[in-house]
Amino acid sequence: MTRWRPGITGKLFFAILGTCILVLVLMHWAVRLSFERGFIDYIKHGNEQRLALLSDALAEQYARQGDWHFLRHNDKYIFRLLRSFDREPETNLDMPPHGWRTQFWVTDRRNARLVGPPGPIPTDGMRREIVVAGQNVGWVIASPVERLTRSTDINFDKQQRRTSWLIVGLSILLAAGATFPLARGLLRPVKKLVEGTHRLAAGDFSTRVAAPGKDELGRLAQDFNQLASTLEKNQQMRRDFMADISHELRTPLAVLRGELEAIQDGVRSFTPETLASLQMEVGTLSKLVDDLHQLSLSDEGALAYQKAPLDMVALLEVAAGAFRERFRSRQLAIELALPEHVTLFGDSDRLSQLFNNLLENSLRYTDAGGKLLISGETRANAFILTFADSAPGVSDEQLARLFERFYRAEGSRNRASGGSGLGLAICQNIVEAHGGCLSAAHSHSGGVSIRVALPLNPELQRNV
Structure with a gap:
């Protein structure tokens, strides 16, 4: 079974398409990386603002109540505080959307949980101390932002990934559709040169190709036409040369043959005049052969x-x-x-x-x-x-x-x-x-x- 091998058009097509795919994939990952890092910074900044507001609000309420009884196991209180931050336009907060908010915990000064989701309190999260009258009375802790962006429960992140890959796929199809005619257009003059070379190799020295322009391919086509013209001229010169040689040799040989046959048949006698005539024709042949030898040596640079x-x-x-x-x-x-x-x-x-x-x-x-x-x-x-x-x-x-x-x-x-x-x-x-x-x-x-x-x-x- 013959193994299929792409021609120069296929090779150029796959080369351009592969380059486009590589660029698109790299751009996709670069955009994703930039989005995630930028959005993490955005969320982190918003969480820092919320931590500061929560810390100030809880410190103020602690100063009024004197202890944490008002907050213990009262998650709704934290939720109402966060809602109030979003509703107050004078706060001028630059916070991420509601779906991107992180989880918060409030602990006393001995890190005992007051409110917050069940489970262990993250040790790598952001912390903000609650200060009343210059003394630490507790902590506000937020879950790490990186954990939020890697969560499979974030629909927005999933949607962005699907959209990005869809754009990459459509871009690849568009690149394939544009690359194939581009490759064919670029290689059309090359194919004409290949066809012309095949005809030239077959002996058709009248072959000429159209010069597509003044670029490298255009100059190559002009050189090809000049080569074909030179070969055609040399072929004609060779034919003329052979015809001239045969004609030049035939004349003295015909005279010699006629003289010798006449002497052999007894038509002419072998006299000094006949010998001189024969010697003259031999001299003409010798001069012609010597000139041909000298010319061939000078043509080859062998002189x-x-x-x-x-x-x-x-x-x-x-x-x-x-x-x-x-x-x-x-x-x-x-x-x-x-x-x-x-x-x-x-x-x-x-x-x-x-x-x-x-x-x-x-x-x-x-x-x-x-x-x-x-x-x-x-x-x-x-x-x-x-x-x-x-x-x-x-x-x-x-x-x-x-x-x-x-x-x-x-x-x-x-x-x-x-x-x-x-x-x-x-x-x-x-x-x-x-x-x-x-x-x-x-x-x-x-x-x-x-x-x-x-x-x-x-x-x-x-x-x-």
Whole structure:
């Protein structure tokens, strides 16, 4: 048999209801305790007044009679005195109701009973001596007030207890009626988040939940929607990535297969030109696989970075010098406009890879007769490098997507140039690993301008 366990709504309901019950019970006992103690003090004060009046009245009568013969076994006399105290408004007595009066005894000076209820005279009751001509002639004794409030014969006390518990019971029912919808209302956004999480875990990344407000639950809903949006975007990127990889691999493999089948069938002979074509396709595959490997390492942060103080200008001049001959063969020029020295804290190998990728990008996608201008300046504690090439350029829409993986703009900057579409994505990871940022814009010469911003180390900076 499955054991029933309350959900979060039931737990919250029982928690709030239990708190309400605890508060009500504590309030009930506090009120009862306050009532009993306060009422005991009230009765005690009234009894003290009655004792004083009885003592004075009996002393006056004793002075007239000369002894206690008038009072012995005369309980009615005490009763008439007490009635007379209640009837005389000039006494201005603040006494409890008749039903709360205590019992009184009158004894002589040797504590012999004169009047009073049968049974032993209480030793813990209030006493008031009767004084005549400066001498004690007797005592007036009242029963303890605490004994009166604990008596089961007091109907008023019973009624108050029943009324108090009835109020507690009704309050608990009212609290239960108010707590359940309150618990459901508070947890309604949580349930929506739970349902949305289940759909998200099932693979439905289009799931969104309504933000109930600007409180913690509202911010949680906003974070949930942002997470779902990111997962949806990543899923689409993964699908596009897999499609692009399969497409990029299929093209050189198809060429290789066609060439090999043609040689095998005797359609083409195995000549140096055929070998060069095969080697070119293998080179394309090797470049694509190497770029994919580099990109995966940079995404995971697994690329080794051994940072040290280095001269950025010298590093950039070495990279540009290595590409100068290739640029000249394509009828392209490289111009440098750099400060004499700029020292940064970075990894020389990775920064060289960054510069090589940017130079390779301009070499592939710039028309013959153009140029590449590499300029640099220090600004706001950062070193700003700009790689601005000449025509052809790209549209604004294409410019915004240059750093997407496998993206290549249509037109002159296309797949025919031999790039894998991963170079700029690798560059972006390298720049971000150095705490900088990479961006693209239109260049003044009609091409594309790649801007690299790297933070300077204030202690190592040497600008001349």
